[in-house]
Amino acid sequence: MMRARTAYNALLRCYPAAFRHEYGNQMFLMFAEQLREARRSGRGLAPAALWVRATTDAFLVAPREHLHVIFQDLRYAFRVMAASRTFTAVAILSLAFGIGANTAIFSLWNGVLHAPLPGVQRPEQLVMLSDPDETGMWTGRWDGRTDGPRAWLTYGEFQQLRDHAGAFSMLMASQSSLITWQVRIDGKAWEEVRGRLVSGGFFQVLGVNAAIGRVFTIADDRIDAPGAVISYTYWQRRFGGRTDVLGTTFTLPKTVVTVIGVAPAGFIGETSGQQPDVWLPARMQPSVLPGRDWLHDTPPDKAMWLHVFGRLKPGVTPAQAETQANAVFQADLESFYGAIVSPERRREFLDQHLRISPGARGASPTRHRFSNSLTALLAAVGVLLLIACANLANLLSAPRANPRSPCACRLVPVVSGSSANS
């Protein structure tokens, strides 16, 4: 019978503790009687059938008893709240404020500092060859001794890496700054759109397909086809989600582009916290950003304006990829500066290098700037919630001293019930 007691106690664990303490012994007494009868009956399967019934019973009745305990606690909670409305209001407001502030700041902290790029396939496989924290552009000569690893790359450098760095399965480039253009849509009034120039492999590297129409492909880097891909948000906001948006013309001051596709919902591109309306091919830079040709550099000046992302080939480590990328980069620098730099200054001009960093979170001009302040803010609201909880605990513990308070009344049956059966 000892083994039966142990096994039945295990079944009793299915029931809420209060129910178990109150009726567990009685239930076992009853079960033990039934078991003795079953054994006396001489039917070999009778005890087994009794165990099956007891097990089924536990799985059917125990959930109902748990629900009963939950409803009992809820009823008690509402009774206490209704009895002291001021206390309830203070408690709810304190907790709501604390939890709300924590949720809001945590969402911001997580979104800005830690969340991977939305809508991108396997973002953890992305790497960046430029500085994720930098935005803008640099023209002239980069001094690696004082400026560190390259923040941005030129279009020519990107092309060299794309075509010769075999450690990467794919590479793409995107303008590091978000640009605002004045456009006329289908010849109507001028309006603003925000966007950036990207290379043909932009969407392929990020693993993104079009919601409708098509996105750019690597082949677009080799043809002059003035197409535009618009974001899903912009499509909904400006065009009401109409499918006839394909073929719509955007007239810029120096050129006209045609909408060829819409990016999928939730996709914002490669820069965290920025939502472009439109992506245009990088090859169109001279006509959509007139004034200087950023695609072709003339020694000794370079136009560095691109972030470069890629995916490593299987089995290639970031360190191996960085070594190979720097070899290609150095060869390109030598070819670029070789003819104009004296042997004495050659080392100074070539003292530049690339650093590979994880690209899952994408680029972000704000992440580095707000990292410390956001973390401090999160800690501050965490402390605020702790203070709110401490205040609430103080308020809750105060009425317990009063024997007529609901808290004190609640404790009586629990204590007496437990001790009566112990």
Added chain:
Amino acid sequence: MTDSPDSLLPLPTAVFHILIALADRDRHGYSIMQDVATRTGGKVQLSAGTLYSSIRRMLEQGLIEELAESPDPSSTDERRRYYRLTRFGRRVAAAEVDRLNALLHQARATGLVRGA
């Protein structure tokens, strides 16, 4: 505790059987189970979980009460807990019987079942 017997109707089958078992005498849990099994010819077998879950609910509703001492002086097992039908429990049982009677009359009146 509920004041109106009708508010508890219809009674769950197990509860009604327990009320009937306690109608003529105070009983402990195993005795209730045996009485129900005997009266129903073994068709209704109350298991421990169902029985004590029902007893817990019936105590809260005031249908039964637990006795402080065993009503059977010959009982040697002091661990057993005995239960008694309350006056309210008797009224609720009577109300359930009336309800079932009314149903039976309706069934007979429509010719669904035959009977006196």
